[in-house]
Amino acid sequence: MENFVEASSQQQVEDFLKVAGRLLTVVHFYAPWAPQCTQMNDVMEELAKEHPQVTFVKLEAEAVPEVSEKYEISSVPTFLFFKRGERVDRLDGAHAPELTKKVQRLASSDAVPAGAKEHPQADLNERLKRLINAASCMVFMKGSPQEPRCGFSRQLVQILNDHGIQFSSFDILSDEEVRQGLKTYSNWPTYPQVYVNGELVGGLDIIKELVESKELTNTFPTAVTLEHRLKALINRTPVILFMKGNKEGAKCGFSRQILEILNSTGVDYDTFDILLDDEVRQGLKTYSNWPTYPQLYVKGELIGGLDIVKELKESGELQSVLKGES
Known part of the structure; x- marks a missing residue:
């Protein structure tokens, strides 16, 4: 389900908020050891089916402490609601009826008229440019570094990790507009795609060539120890x-x-x-x-x-x- 996704870094959260534009984004700060969080993830999955225009993001609170600190998350589950990148509401605790009510209210107040074009091409190109430049090294892939959703993405992540490359990523399965738009924007038809300092390096084959020629570490920023x-x-x-x-x-x-x-x-x-x-x-x-x-x-x-x-x-x-x- 493309509007029910998981983030694993601060950059991914920020990217989802940017990509969502004027639509509603719901971020669930959860812990895998808490049964109430698992229950609320199930609720979110059902809500995602009912509200395809809303983006639902799962975020493991303890895995991304800088995000939890930024939004003052002291317990799980906690839900934050964003519009246009700005926080508009919050819900603490496992309250399924209240979560449903908030999503319905906030989503209905932000509906897009039928036939309206939400992002003209110029706006899409600007969004793509922002995403590409969101980190020194950006990887557009299927899934996340923790859970790649295709063999090519999995191989790429393994290579970058093995060589200590620091990178941020964007799950192109979470946004069809980005997925299709980036192919045209960069004139590169497949995924994954790797960018360094805003410039396209290429896909998995190019990365493998850089490994073989021993140029990889000179091309990419290295990880912070x-x-x-x-x-x-x-x-x-x-x-x-x-x-x-x-x-x-x-x-x-x-x-x-x-x-x-x-x-x-x-x-x-x-x-x-x-x-x-x-x-x-x-x-x-x-x-x-x-x-x-x-x-x-x-x-x-x-x-x-x-x-x-x-x-x-x-x-x-x-x-x-x-x-x-x-």
Whole structure:
């Protein structure tokens, strides 16, 4: 079903919102271990049959923590409703009747008159250009990197992963207009299609040739290592706390206590919820040689956990440490 799809990255979510244009897009933040989420996915599948003009997107909340953080997803299932790329409504919890009601109301208020052309060719070309340039390396394929839906797409993903190539993807089965339009736009009749810095590289055969000639890694951007990612996160703001939960709601007693102490200082700080990203959660322990959470960093340097922060508060040094003065 082409209007019932799964996203596996922030870029894919953004792409679906752009592609949906003025139509309604419903994003379900779910967890595979939660039976209520499975039930609501079944409800979404039925709604997708009833509303072919609406795009229904499944997104595993813990697999894409940056998206969950952006939209303040603290529990599953949660549904967000978008029009023209803007969020217009939200539903928390497994409430099938309420979900059905919201979809019917929002979809009916955005119906396209019969015979009306929703996207003239100029608009389609602009959309295609935006999608192609959405990442340094864009792959237009059947399915997702996690679940390719044709042998050629599966082979391509395997090659890119084996060579550490960082890429975003778009499922052409989710949008027939893009699927057909891109063939004409790029004068390339088959899929998958690979683009680097907005330029078409080609399909699977071309990628295989680049592998054989040892030119592949020179053509593509390489993946960001975990170490580089951790460095970037640690230096994202002058003061950052890696914790269970976030500023709005701690999910363990130690994190709650350290939030209270930091809030009492009046110093601005950011948080990162390690429960939403197991790679960061495990990697940071090794990177900083600090086995527990929370962990507080100032200007890229580890200060410590709750006990250290308590000691700094009692000695009167916390304020100056947070300001990077000592």
